[in-house]
Amino acid sequence: MPSHWYRRSHLKSGCHRRRQTLSGLLSLAHVQAGELANAFDHARITGQLCKRSYNALIN
Template identity: 65%
Template sequence: MNGFNWRLALPMLSLGVASHWAVYQHGLSVEREKAGHASAQRESDSRLSQVIGERQARYEEQRRAMAQEEARAHAQNERTIADTGAVGADVAGQRMRRDAAELAAAVSCSGPDTTASARGQTATRAAMVLSDLLIQADARAGELAKAYDQARIAGQACESSYNALIK
């Protein structure tokens, strides 16, 4: 056999296959390492964005809670002011009712003249009716003013809370 030397070729072929196999395995390990690094980077980025999102959500929740607390405190101040105004209006209404009762009593005083006395009784009845109407109108106006103030304050508080939530 002059030709081909199998004894020399077989180890060379084995060496070539082994070197190709080693290069292939090295390439696989490099690719796995790159893939692992890319996966770790994605996980790190994902966790970072999750933490940032949670912080932003907590900040927004705190901002909304503070805005709603401010709206509640403002509404409470408005109620206090309205209640103070209502007390002042009640005092003024009581003075007005007292003055109306005194006016009705003053009109009822009659003199010795009978025609003047008849006119006085008519005037007294008219003054009493007007006084009673004035008292009822004042009481109703006070009730309406109080209801209006409560509704206005509640509406403003609701609007402030809503605006705090949508900003």
């Protein structure tokens, strides 16, 4: 086999690993974004309940 075949194959292998790494990072970012959205929703709801309780006490 020609020597350039090995080099092309080696480059494709490296590209595949980089794609897998990028895919893994994007998946992790997606999961963390979902967790952050859930935490934000929980904090917002808690704040609304606190505001309602406070308003009920002062009115």
